[in-house]
Amino acid sequence: MREVAIVGVGMTRWGELWEKSLRDIYVETALLAMEDAGVDRIDSMVVGCMSSGLFVGQEHLGSVLADYLGQAPVPATRVESACASGGLAIRTGFMEVASGMSDIVLVSGVEKMTDVDGGDATYALGTAADQEYECYHGITFPGLYAMMARAYMHQYGLTREELAAVAVKNHENGSKNPLAQFPMQVTIEQVIGSVLVADPLRILDCSPITDGAAAIILCPLDQAKKISKNRPVKIIGSGHATDSIAYHSREDLTSLEAVAKAAERAYKMAGVGPDAIDAVEVHDCFTIAEILAIEALGLVERGKGRTAASSGLTAIGGKIPVNPSGGLKSKGHPVGATGVAQVIELVKQLRGECGERQVKNARRALAQNMGGSGGSSIVHILEVG
Amino acid sequence: MFSSRYWREIPQRYRMEAAKCSGCGTVSFPPRLICPKCKGRTFEKVRLPDQGKVLTYTVIHVPATPFKDEVPFAIAVVELDGGVRITSQVVDCDPATIRIGQRVRTEFRKLQEVGDAGVLCYGYKCVPA
Numbered sequence: 001m002r003e004v005a006i007v008g009v010g011m012t013r014w015g016e017l018w019e020k021s022l023r024d025i026y027v028e029t030a031l032l033a034m035e036d037a038g039v040d041r042i043d044s045m046v047v048g049c050m051s052s053g054l055f056v057g058q059e060h061l062g063s064v065l066a067d068y069l070g071q072a073p074v075p076a077t078r079v080e081s082a083c084a085s086g087g088l089a090i091r092t093g094f095m096e097v098a099s100g101m102s103d104i105v106l107v108s109g110v111e112k113m114t115d116v117d118g119g120d121a122t123y124a125l126g127t128a129a130d131q132e133y134e135c136y137h138g139i140t141f142p143g144l145y146a147m148m149a150r151a152y153m154h155q156y157g158l159t160r161e162e163l164a165a166v167a168v169k170n171h172e173n174g175s176k177n178p179l180a181q182f183p184m185q186v187t188i189e190q191v192i193g194s195v196l197v198a199d200p201l202r203i204l205d206c207s208p209i210t211d212g213a214a215a216i217i218l219c220p221l222d223q224a225k226k227i228s229k230n231r232p233v234k235i236i237g238s239g240h241a242t243d244s245i246a247y248h249s250r251e252d253l254t255s256l257e258a259v260a261k262a263a264e265r266a267y268k269m270a271g272v273g274p275d276a277i278d279a280v281e282v283h284d285c286f287t288i289a290e291i292l293a294i295e296a297l298g299l300v301e302r303g304k305g306r307t308a309a310s311s312g313l314t315a316i317g318g319k320i321p322v323n324p325s326g327g328l329k330s331k332g333h334p335v336g337a338t339g340v341a342q343v344i345e346l347v348k349q350l351r352g353e354c355g356e357r358q359v360k361n362a363r364r365a366l367a368q369n370m371g372g373s374g375g376s377s378i379v380h381i382l383e384v385g
Numbered sequence: 386m387f388s389s390r391y392w393r394e395i396p397q398r399y400r401m402e403a404a405k406c407s408g409c410g411t412v413s414f415p416p417r418l419i420c421p422k423c424k425g426r427t428f429e430k431v432r433l434p435d436q437g438k439v440l441t442y443t444v445i446h447v448p449a450t451p452f453k454d455e456v457p458f459a460i461a462v463v464e465l466d467g468g469v470r471i472t473s474q475v476v477d478c479d480p481a482t483i484r485i486g487q488r489v490r491t492e493f494r495k496l497q498e499v500g501d502a503g504v505l506c507y508g509y510k511c512v513p514a
Contacts, residue, residue: 119450126449132394133415134472137496137508138445138452139460146443147462154441154485199444199457199480248462248470253441 001098005224005232005385008037008217009344014181014332017211022056022112023068025213030069030108033215037228042217043102045069045076048089048109049336054124056115065108075102082128083285085109086214086339087369087378091238094380097218104227109337110213121209125335128372130246142206144247144373145286146198151253152288153200158306160200164191165310166287167204167329173316174326176357181210181332205287210332214340216347221385232385233347236364237270239263239379247373256289258377259296259368266366266379267298274298277381278362279349280320281342283370284327290314293368294322297379321359324349339369343380350384388504398508399493401435403469404428414469435491436514437465444480451497459483463511465491477512488514 010032017025026047034040045066053059062076081088086109093107113121126135129144152158168188174180186204194204217228224232241261244250250257267273274297282297284290291305299320300308308314314322325331325345328338346365348354363384370377396402397415404416408425414433419426442461445452452458459480464470473491475483489511497506 119453122447122449135449136506137460137472137510138448138455138458138474139443139472140445140447140449142447143443143445143460147441147460150443150485151441196444196446196457198446201443246472248440248472253462 002100003221004094004097004218004235005221006216006235006343006347006382007219007224007228007230007232008033008039009347010034010036010215011179011341011344012213013179014210014212014334016114018114020211022052022058022110023064025112025211026065026108026110027069029213029215030106033106033217037217037230039104039217039227041104042071042074042106043104044074044096045071045106045108046089046093046096047076047078048080048085048339049078050080050082050085050111051124051127052112054127056112081376081378082371083283083335084339084369084371084376084378085336086341087367087380088240088339090216090340090343090380091240091378093218094235094238097220103219103223105218106215107218107340108213108215109340111334111336112211113209113334114211118209128375134246140198142201142286143198145288146201147247148254148292149200149288152291155254156303156306158291160192161188162306162310163205163287164188166284166290167191169309169315170284170323170327170329173324173357174330176355177326177331180326180330181208182330183326201286201288207285207328207333210334212332212334212337212341214337214344216340216343224385231351233350234383234385235380236383237266237379237381239265239269241265242376243374245372245375254292256292256296256370256374256377258374259293259370259379262377262379263297263368266381270381272364272381276364277366279324279346279359279365280322281325281327281345282322282368283338284323284329285333285370287329289370290322290327293370297366297368316357316359324354324357324359339367339378342367342369343382346382350382391504391506401433401491401509403431403433405431412467412469414471433469434466437463437489439475439483439485439487439489440464440470441485442475442483461511463489471509474510475512476510490514
């Protein structure tokens with residue numbers, strides 16, 4: 001297997017981009033990534049997208065996007081793993097470069113979610129859970145994570161304030177990110193006083209509905225210096241795992257086993273453990289998800305994740321900085337694009353380009369992307385080249 | 386919902402039919418073609434018990450469109466006696482009174498209506514036992 005480097009990144013500000021189409025936001029970020037890397041041609045492209053069919057009525061994205069990027073006839077592959085589609089796109093591109101099949105691969109994630117109303121968006125997102133035996137009975141995605149929060153509160157004594165501290169931290173970080181959809185800061189009182197979505201989760205516990213795209217350029221490490229002037233960032237670990245589609249089938253209702261298994265595989269490939277990680281981006285689609293994710297990644301012990309945000313452990317200046325970008329919570333969550341944006345944040349952190357939200361002396365970083373209620377997860381570990 | 390998709394789930398939704406693996410005894414609900422535990426391929430049809438307990442729950446305030454007239458409503462992960470788990474609404478009670486560990490039983494209820502002239506969808510909901 002060849003070593004693989006990221007040599008270009010591209011992202012625009014996320015939000016409710018009513019004046020732009022899915023193909024517009026894709027092309028904008030793909031061109032930014034190519035410009036950043038300094039390449040004008042690609043050998044192949046991979047795009048992660050959860051549900052362009054339900055959100056904008058368009059499938060066959062490989063062809064649409066290769067065409068509108070002016071890159072047809074390059075091979076173009078669309079991959080899907082619900083909200084982990086972006087992470088899966090990176091893993092697919094990584095395998096393509098590592099195997100020697102392609103040298104320069106453009107990997108993107110994209111989702112255009114605001115062309116439908118809230119009810120239809122809730123339905124589309126629900127397709128990432130078990131349609132017949134969960135959603136059919138009225139459960140929603142906030143509802144699934146609310147049940148995780150309730151079970152965790154019961155088992156470990158998590159308080160409402162500790163849960164809110166995750167949102168407070170991530171909005172604090174996001175306020176320093178010019179690309180964040182919701183860069184405002186929030187207080188514990190605002191989170192606890194915000195409208196109920198699925199008890200005990202409130203609207204400020206939830207990531208938003210977002211339009212957005214993100215793109216990176218991969219190439220073999222030994223050609224990186226020739227291809228691009230940028231300091232390369234190596235992908236040293238990639239792990240992917242699945243779990244039962246229905247949340248109720250999980251043996252432990254407070255544990256994300258797909259995350260734990262994906263992390264175990266990524267750590268093994270990288271030859272490092274959780275202690276060696278300087279900065280982390282996790283899939284905080286809901287506040288409780290960040291707590292469960294840092295436990296599954298082995299960054300904190302089981303049951304200790306509840307105080308990680310309130311104690312300052314996971315703040316940018318803390319021992320284990322988590323979601324310096326603002327996370328899904330503040331940056332936004334265009335589902336298929338999220339996994340790519342996480343890696344972009346970490347590449348910028350490792351290059352030292354993050355300004356006010358820079359994690360000092362970051363040399364190694366980890367991104368964790370998750371599909372559905374934990375039915376799939378993808379973990380990547382990056383290192384300065 | 387397309388009527389064929391609704392119709393083929395009727396044995397599970399109306400009668401809670403599950404599949405018990407002839408090899409290791411694991412009960413799968415809904416029935417599967419291969420046992421997730423021992424990979425066995427032969428099963429015996431069994432009916433799930435109607436008694437169980439709440440493992441975790443939530444009260445939905447922002448629903449998907451088909452449930453917009455029902456909010457707020459409670460929904461739970463329920464472990465039926467014997468160990469099979471389901472996701473089910475908990476009704477006929479104040480949602481604020483539901484607790485983890487509470488005993489419930491399943492009943493046959495209407496779950497959804499599909500469109501103005503579509504099918505009425507029935508299935509199981511839980512009530513306090």
